[in-house]
Amino acid sequence: MANVLLTETCVRSCPYCFAKQYMSDADIKDSLSWDSLIYIADFLQTSGINHISLLGGEPLLHPQVAEFIQYLNQRGFMITVFTSGIMPESRFDEFCRKITSLPNLNLSFVVNVNEPRLSPKSELDKIKRFFSVFGPRCSLSFNIYRTDFNMDFTIDYIVDFGLNRHVRLGLAHPIPGQKNKYITPEHFHIVREKLLRVFESFFDYGIDPGFDCGFPLCMFRDDDLGKIYKYTGGRFSFQCGPAIDIGTDLSVWSCFPLSDFHKKSLYDFTSFNELIDFYSQKMNDVRKESAGLYPQCDYCEYRKKELCSGGCLAHVLNYFLLEGGYRNE
Amino acid sequence: MNRILIYDYSPEHTLHFSGERLIPRVTRVEDIRPSFDEASSNNQVFTVWFDNPLLSLSDIRLDESFEGISIVMHLYNLGDLFTVMSSLDIFKRLSVRVFVSSSLRENFTSLKILSSLGIDCGLLLDSAKIDDDAFVDLGSYFFLSQIPHASIEPFDFIWRNLQNEKNLDFSTVFFYNPEKYVYVDAEGNMAFSSRDLFNNSYIGKYDPRKDIDFETGYKEKAARYYEHFMTLDSCSKCPSFHICNRELSKRFKNCTETFNSIFEYAEILDGIERKRNNTKELCQL
Numbered sequence: 139m140a141n142v143l144l145t146e147t148c149v150r151s152c153p154y155c156f157a158k159q160y161m162s163d164a165d166i167k168d169s170l171s172w173d174s175l176i177y178i179a180d181f182l183q184t185s186g187i188n189h190i191s192l193l194g195g196e197p198l199l200h201p202q203v204a205e206f207i208q209y210l211n212q213r214g215f216m217i218t219v220f221t222s223g224i225m226p227e228s229r230f231d232e233f234c235r236k237i238t239s240l241p242n243l244n245l246s247f248v249v250n251v252n253e254p255r256l257s258p259k260s261e262l263d264k265i266k267r268f269f270s271v272f273g274p275r276c277s278l279s280f281n282i283y284r285t286d287f288n289m290d291f292t293i294d295y296i297v298d299f300g301l302n303r304h305v306r307l308g309l310a311h312p313i314p315g316q317k318n319k320y321i322t323p324e325h326f327h328i329v330r331e332k333l334l335r336v337f338e339s340f341f342d343y344g345i346d347p348g349f350d351c352g353f354p355l356c357m358f359r360d361d362d363l364g365k366i367y368k369y370t371g372g373r374f375s376f377q378c379g380p381a382i383d384i385g386t387d388l389s390v391w392s393c394f395p396l397s398d399f400h401k402k403s404l405y406d407f408t409s410f411n412e413l414i415d416f417y418s419q420k421m422n423d424v425r426k427e428s429a430g431l432y433p434q435c436d437y438c439e440y441r442k443k444e445l446c447s448g449g450c451l452a453h454v455l456n457y458f459l460l461e462g463g464y465r466n467e
Numbered sequence: 468m469n470r471i472l473i474y475d476y477s478p479e480h481t482l483h484f485s486g487e488r489l490i491p492r493v494t495r496v497e498d499i500r501p502s503f504d505e506a507s508s509n510n511q512v513f514t515v516w517f518d519n520p521l522l523s524l525s526d527i528r529l530d531e532s533f534e535g536i537s538i539v540m541h542l543y544n545l546g547d548l549f550t551v552m553s554s555l556d557i558f559k560r561l562s563v564r565v566f567v568s569s570s571l572r573e574n575f576t577s578l579k580i581l582s583s584l585g586i587d588c589g590l591l592l593d594s595a596k597i598d599d600d601a602f603v604d605l606g607s608y609f610f611l612s613q614i615p616h617a618s619i620e621p622f623d624f625i626w627r628n629l630q631n632e633k634n635l636d637f638s639t640v641f642f643y644n645p646e647k648y649v650y651v652d653a654e655g656n657m658a659f660s661s662r663d664l665f666n667n668s669y670i671g672k673y674d675p676r677k678d679i680d681f682e683t684g685y686k687e688k689a690a691r692y693y694e695h696f697m698t699l700d701s702c703s704k705c706p707s708f709h710i711c712n713r714e715l716s717k718r719f720k721n722c723t724e725t726f727n728s729i730f731e732y733a734e735i736l737d738g739i740e741r742k743r744n745n746t747k748e749l750c751q752l
Contacts, residue, residue, distance in 0.1 A: 205549050209552060212552060
């Protein structure tokens with residue numbers, strides 16, 4: 139699956155945002171063109187990829203987002219839109235009218251939510267309005283960037299609006315050289331304790347938690363892993379690898395936290411596999427020097443057995459940056 | 468009989484053709500079916516030509532009643548894309564080719580959209596100046612994209628005829644070819660083009676008992692072809708002459724480079740065995 143940016147602007151300014159660096163100089167004019175979308179669709183289909191993720195910025199800000207979804211659907215893609223669910227009033231009605239009129243639509247939304255206590259009311263109203271129309275197509279995404287997080291509200295959203303019973307959990311990672319908020323490894327144990335409590339609540343409501351990349355295996359104890367296995371039905375991993383993001387100008391990079399790490403152009407590659415291989419190799423090169431979050435990652439048996447990648451590579455690159463800029467060249 | 472007669476359909480004036488190959492030209496959607504029914508009663512209908520350069524594709528409502536009719540549409544643009552894509556299922560079932568004007572830059576992209584969605588289409592070379600880069604880009608999409616897609620004229624014509632003819636005059640795609648098409652007005656006057664008909668430059672009167680004189684048109688064409696080499700200008704030395712035929716030299720900023728690229732792409736494609744996703748019956752323009 140490839141992540142395609144439709145816009146480089148967002149309606150929010152989340153303190154943990156891992157796309158912050160990429161978004162900083164962007165303008166709504168810097169949105170994906172039809173020609174680029176067709177090129178990407180051809181590129182992915184040639185590579186045998188039939189699942190595409192649309193993201194941003196805020197992808198729903200793209201003036202032709204409904205047409206893009208309709209087009210990709212006609213091309214046979216499964217489409218996942220990563221969104222905040224926040225749209226201007228004027229655009230929302232038109233978007234709803236168009237999307238709900240489409241038959242046989244293979245579309246889902248992953249709605250990234252922040253805690254209500256930390257969000258303006260106007261945002262919350264818009265998110266609820268989005269859920270009221272698209273609820274059954276939506277699942278939630280929550281990024282952990284502070285240790286006092288509370289996820290109870292996610293259960294309310296899921297129950298009240300009939301959302302999919304799956305929540306994507308992300309650990310906020312550092313962007314090398316930037317000042318976003320993230321969880322440092324020394325605070326992982328606090329996150330662990332709270333997550334296990336969240337998982338218990340989720341289990342009562344039949345909600346599956348899903349780990350995004352970058353969680354290290356050693357963050358959890360052996361008995362935790364048994365519980366997590368039951369809570370997630372065994373669908374969890376501790377990997378960090380290339381996600382492949384494609385920018386509005388067809389630049390490509392491994393993932394947002396690594397958006398400055400060997401950035402290339404889609405035109406440099408002939409297939410998606412070639413892209414994956416390129417970034418896997420580059421990430422492996424770094425991990426040969428420093429395997430993961432902790433010094434002991436270098437010798438970790440679980441990493442050698444590929445049960446864990448050693449956490450998010452952005453942490454490693456961040457250490458390198460502290461040691462000297464030349465390390466990241 | 469080789470001739471294909473093109474005439475403006477009018478419900479009021481019925482031309483009594485019989486045993487001919489016909490192209491009724493209409494400007495209203497509601498005339499497509501009756502023009503076809505009338506023409507096909509005693510003749511073979513090559514295609515129905517819907518020619519309305521003021522309309523957008525999204526303004527046109529087609530339905531199952533048009534099944535079995537080959538339709539070529541000459542339009543301004545696609546119009547509202549969401550509406551067009553919502554009608555794709557019916558477009559895929561019908562035998563339709565959609566041509567849009569080259570006067571709009573966005574139309575080059577629209578053709579990529581249509582082609583990639585399996586709708587046969589084409590670019591009308593109807594503007595005084597055509598964007599070289601957009602034209603080459605569209606050509607590269609047609610010839611080099613590895614994903615199966617529907618035809619885009621005139622590139623498909625070039626590709627289909629690359630090995631067959633020395634002279635690839637693709638004006639035939641736009642219903643101008645003195646060796647193939649004859650325009651007939653309501654009085655039975657005949658000309659080799661719509662413009663000639665309008666200017667009263669007739670080649671004769673339609674008579675079902677007589678074959679049409681193609682000799683004149685052919686001679687004119689041949690003379691033009693050979694005169695080309697006598698004129699010492701950039702066209703006479705242009706390696707892509709057999710694609711352009713001097714017809715388009717003033718429309719492109721750098722026509723030699725443009726058509727060299729198209730010719731190269733066509734040759735690359737010719738060397739590649741390709742699968743097309745389109746097996747529909749279409750009139751061979």
